[in-house]
Amino acid sequence: xxxxxxxxxxxxxxxxxxxxxxxxxxxxxxxxxxxxxxxxxxxxxxxxxxxxxxxxxxxxxxxxxxxxxxxxxxxxxxxxxxxxxxxxxxxxxxxxxxxxxxxxxxxxxxxxxxxxxxxxxxxxxxxxxxxxxxxxxxxxxxxxxxxxxxxxxxxxxxxxxxxxxxxxxxxxxxxxxxxxxxxxxxxxxxxxxxxxxxxxxxxxxxxxxxxxxxxxxxxxxxxxxxxxxxxxxxxxxxxxxxxxxxxxxxxxxxxxxxxxxxxxxxxxxxxxxxxxxxxxxxxxxxxxxxxxxxxxxxxxxxxxxxxxxxxxxxxxxxxxxxxxxxxxxxxxxxxxxxxxxxxxxxxxxxxxxxxxxxxxxxxxxxxxxxxxxxxxxxxxxxxxxxxxxxxxxxxxxxxxxxxxxxxxxxxxxxxxxxxxxxxxxxxxxxxxxxxxxxxxxxxxxxxxxxxxxxxxxxxxxxxxxxxxxxxxxxxxxxxxxxxxxxxxxxxxxxxxxxxxxxxxxxxxxxxxxxxxxxxxxxxxxxxxxxxxxxxxxxxxxxxxxxxxxxxxxxxxxxxxxxxxxxxxxxxxxxxxxxxxxxxxxxxxxxxxxxxxxxxxxxxxxxxxxxxxxxxxxxxxxxxxxxxxxxxxxxxxxxxxxxxxxxxxxxxxxxxxxxxxxxxxxxxxxxxxxxxxxxxxxxxxxxxxxxxxxxxxxxxxxxxxxxxxxxxxxxxxxxxxxxxxxxxxxxxxxxxxxxxxxxxxxxxxxxxxxxxxxxxxxxxxxxxxxxxxxxxxxxxxxxxxxxxxxxxxxxxxxxxxxxxxxxxxxxxxxxxxxxxxxxxxxxxxxxxxxxxxxxxxxxxxxxxxxxxxxxxxxxxxxxxxxxxxxxxxxxxxxxxxxxxxxxxxxxxxxxxxxxxxxxxxxxxxxxxxxxx
Numbered sequence: 001x002x003x004x005x006x007x008x009x010x011x012x013x014x015x016x017x018x019x020x021x022x023x024x025x026x027x028x029x030x031x032x033x034x035x036x037x038x039x040x041x042x043x044x045x046x047x048x049x050x051x052x053x054x055x056x057x058x059x060x061x062x063x064x065x066x067x068x069x070x071x072x073x074x075x076x077x078x079x080x081x082x083x084x085x086x087x088x089x090x091x092x093x094x095x096x097x098x099x100x101x102x103x104x105x106x107x108x109x110x111x112x113x114x115x116x117x118x119x120x121x122x123x124x125x126x127x128x129x130x131x132x133x134x135x136x137x138x139x140x141x142x143x144x145x146x147x148x149x150x151x152x153x154x155x156x157x158x159x160x161x162x163x164x165x166x167x168x169x170x171x172x173x174x175x176x177x178x179x180x181x182x183x184x185x186x187x188x189x190x191x192x193x194x195x196x197x198x199x200x201x202x203x204x205x206x207x208x209x210x211x212x213x214x215x216x217x218x219x220x221x222x223x224x225x226x227x228x229x230x231x232x233x234x235x236x237x238x239x240x241x242x243x244x245x246x247x248x249x250x251x252x253x254x255x256x257x258x259x260x261x262x263x264x265x266x267x268x269x270x271x272x273x274x275x276x277x278x279x280x281x282x283x284x285x286x287x288x289x290x291x292x293x294x295x296x297x298x299x300x301x302x303x304x305x306x307x308x309x310x311x312x313x314x315x316x317x318x319x320x321x322x323x324x325x326x327x328x329x330x331x332x333x334x335x336x337x338x339x340x341x342x343x344x345x346x347x348x349x350x351x352x353x354x355x356x357x358x359x360x361x362x363x364x365x366x367x368x369x370x371x372x373x374x375x376x377x378x379x380x381x382x383x384x385x386x387x388x389x390x391x392x393x394x395x396x397x398x399x400x401x402x403x404x405x406x407x408x409x410x411x412x413x414x415x416x417x418x419x420x421x422x423x424x425x426x427x428x429x430x431x432x433x434x435x436x437x438x439x440x441x442x443x444x445x446x447x448x449x450x451x452x453x454x455x456x457x458x459x460x461x462x463x464x465x466x467x468x469x470x471x472x473x474x475x476x477x478x479x480x481x482x483x484x485x486x487x488x489x490x491x492x493x494x495x496x497x498x499x500x501x502x503x504x505x506x507x508x509x510x511x512x513x514x515x516x517x518x519x520x521x522x523x524x525x526x527x528x529x530x531x532x533x534x535x536x537x538x539x540x541x542x543x544x545x546x547x548x549x550x551x552x553x554x555x556x557x558x559x560x561x562x563x564x565x566x567x568x569x570x571x572x573x574x575x576x577x578x579x580x581x582x583x584x585x586x587x588x589x590x591x592x593x594x595x596x597x598x599x600x601x602x603x604x605x606x607x608x609x610x611x612x613x614x615x616x617x618x619x620x621x622x623x624x625x626x627x628x629x630x631x632x633x634x635x636x637x638x639x640x641x642x643x644x645x646x647x648x649x650x651x652x653x654x655x656x657x658x659x660x661x662x663x664x665x666x667x668x669x670x671x672x673x674x675x676x677x678x679x680x681x682x683x684x685x686x687x688x689x690x691x692x693x694x695x696x697x698x699x700x701x702x703x704x705x706x707x708x709x710x711x712x713x714x715x716x717x718x719x720x721x722x723x724x725x726x727x728x729x730x731x732x733x734x735x736x737x738x739x740x741x742x743x744x745x746x747x748x749x750x751x752x753x754x755x756x757x758x759x760x761x762x763x764x765x766x767x768x769x770x771x772x773x774x775x776x777x778x779x780x781x782x783x784x785x786x787x788x789x790x791x792x793x794x795x796x797x798x799x800x801x802x803x804x805x806x807x808x809x810x811x812x813x814x815x816x817x818x819x820x821x822x823x824x825x826x827x828x829x830x831x832x833x834x835x836x837x838x839x840x841x842x843x844x845x846x847x848x849x850x851x852x853x854x855x856x857x858x859x860x861x862x863x864x865x866x867x868x869x870x871x872x873x874x875x876x877x878x879x880x881x882x883x884x885x886x887x888x889x890x891x892x893x894x895x896x897x898x899x900x901x902x903x904x905x906x907x908x909x910x911x912x913x914x915x
Contacts, residue, residue: 070384112597
């Protein structure tokens with residue numbers, strides 16, 4: 001614990017903190033991360049935060065020995081706020097209770113726990129504004145830190161402020177991305193000299209004072225502590241010499257000398273406290289008794305000014321603790337850790353006991369390693385995957401070389417990967433000696449390496465991911481059927497990611513392996529693999545049945561499994577041209593991810609949903625999902641998408657060079673699916689602008705090298721481009737292929753675009769009108785809004801050329817309305833130009849859709865109109881009920897309504913007026 005240094009010279013920092021706290025008092029909550037080296041004055045600012053009148057202070061400190069106990073800090077916070085737990089939604093209440101060890105249950109996601117903590121703080125602030133002060137945040141356990149950082153990012157209109165203080169060790173500031181930061185530097189020369197002289201018993205020579213101020217970097221605590229040291233007065237010419245002042249080393253030696261002036265019992269007691277770090281007085285008393293220390297050692301250490309004993313043991317400064325700990329011989333340190341381990345075990349502190357036991361041994365120790373592995377399992381049961389990774393890493397270090405060590409290393413890597421700790425996962429798998437592990441562990445290593453390649457966008461790893469997952473499946477074969485089937489599903493997903501850039505295996509090999517995997521066991525996974533194998537290998541009419549069974553099997557999965565199947569859902573739904581089934585399954589999966597607080601999974605699902613909407617949906621929904629991707633990533637602390645959805649960018653008018661550059665970058669790193677969707681989207685822009693030859697040339701390579709379920713959805717655009725750029729035979733061939741697909745799958749969506757393609761591809765004197773009408777009729781019952789608009793458009797264009805001006809105007813106006821409704825503004829100019837040719841100009845501006853509401857207000861209004869309560873809306877959007885209430889009041893004001901019923905009527909009336 002850092003001793004509060006003087007606020008001298010901190011006027012600007014204090015003003016910034018005061019602004020934050022005023023915001024909490026007025027309902028403009030926020031957060032601040034104060035960063036700096038030990039002694040720089042972080043605690044001083046936190047102390048100032050606790051002195052503001054009208055604020056309730058909640059304080060949390062980080063402890064090293066708790067750093068691997070999942071949700072240890074959250075447990076302490078929940079204890080302080082337990083009276084508000086009953087008001088949380090059930091999922092959040094359960095997550096918080098499991099995380100804090102109050103009950104058993106499914107391991108909660110750390111972000112769902114964070115949402116529960118946000119609700120607790122918001123509820124507590126209903127009485128008086130709250131400031132939550134987190135000191136030594138760099139020592140907070142990983143799960144609690146992620147939850148608290150999530151809270152800090154989501155504060156908006158709550159009467160809550162969260163202030164962190166930490167050293168920027170190991171990229172801590174980067175981990176807290178999205179939280180405003182204040183980096184403390186040393187005092188300026190004038191303030192530093194003033195502080196030194198104010199703290200010294202007698203004035204320091206000006207040259208020496210200036211030299212010390214410069215040598216300490218203006219560190220307030222170093223200045224205060226050195227002011228009483230003989231060094232200041234023994235070197236009156238300190239500022240005149242050329243050698244640097246050894247302040248850092250001297251300050252640490254200064255603290256060690258202070259401790260060594262005490263009697264041996266006090267020195268041993270201080271070392272015991274330094275080894276513990278939690279400040280748990282009961283634990284220290286038990287350990288002191290274990291090693292035969294005088295019970296009064298702690299009191300005498302407090303009288304010596306080394307520690308404070310209430311309410312927990314706190315060192316004067318972290319440097320005191322580190323100086324004592326680092327100066328102690330190894331055997332004495334291990335003796336203290338062993339005593340603490342025994343004392344913790346006697347008090348029932350399982351995790352703390354294992355932590356100290358691990359530090360009490362040299363080399364390997366299978367028994368202690370087993371204890372740590374058990375602790376890692378306990379961490380996982382509470383949702384502590386980051387802690388599991390850290391604990392298993394240490395357990396592996398204590399395990400003798402061999403299969404068990406390798407299994408623990410890969411288990412740690414898997415846990416690290418699940419929470420995005422990519423560098424740790426990479427280091428762990430690199431350290432595994434594959435010559436000592438069994439086949440199952442080897443397969444797990446291969447799976448982790450493949451997943452890491454996707455995380456880091458390693459080109460060779462991305463392109464070879466499908467082959468790698470098949471290799472993992474081979475390693476699991478005959479040993480672990482469940483892992484084998486999962487590896488096969490991941491192989492298919494990797495194939496969808498790389499598309500034509502896949503290396504190391506053919507699609508036919510993949511299809512055969514998928515089909516063979518279906519026979520490993522009975523159940524939904526077998527049905528899914530059978531359907532995917534047919535999708536890859538079988539002629540379309542024969543593949544429809546197994547693919548339909550596979551999609552149905554997915555829907556029987558529990559939500560916790562379904563939410564991880566986004567790519568497979570989208571692939572099967574797209575293959576079957578089942579827009580409704582695809583959408584329903586993806587929406588259910590996304591809701592499951594929201595309910596679980598699984599933001600990383602939700603991020604991927606929303607990306608897939610946005611892309612799916614471009615082919616058989618609405619651009620308005622696609623852009624909505626794309627906005628949500630960015631919002632979810634901000635909640636996790638990221639600035640932007642991992643891989644931009646470049647197809648959405650193309651559809652929404654991003655500059656062509658930018659779209660092309662992103663697509664080229666995606667291709668260079670192996671993401672062939674991103675590149676292909678971008679090229680197809682640019683072709684749509686070509687069509688919208690009447691550049692049919694450009695669209696034809698852009699689509700031709702995709703058509704000539706077809707990819708599974710993706711290419712058939714490019715046929716409608718290819719037909720239009722080919723028919724209008726002088727390639728009628730190619731247009732007719734693709735139109736017939738589409739029609740055959742519709743015959744096989746029975747999809748109204750597929751039938752609608754096939755009929756439009758047949759109308760466009762028919763050569764004179766054939767009459768295309770029945771096909772146009774059939775297209776519009778089929779599409780009118782689907783969610784493929786943009787396809788319906790485009791069918792009206794090309795029908796209107798044909799009618800104009802047939803000199804049926806009134807009918808043409810009617811169809812073109814319908815096209816314009818549907819284009820506006822679906823958000824496909826790309827085709828508006830082409831439609832308006834056709835109407836102008838008829839002398840019937842159309843409205844070029846889209847009708848108002850949101851009544852002046854922001855995107856978040858519109859979403860909240862829709863959910864409220866559907867009867868969702870404020871807590872339900874908050875859980876859905878990962879915000880607090882206070883934020884929902886704030887936005888809902890603004891919605892009511894803008895729309896001139898006073899109740900949810902009026903809101904529903906207003907939104908329904910507007911929707912019914914829009915086709």
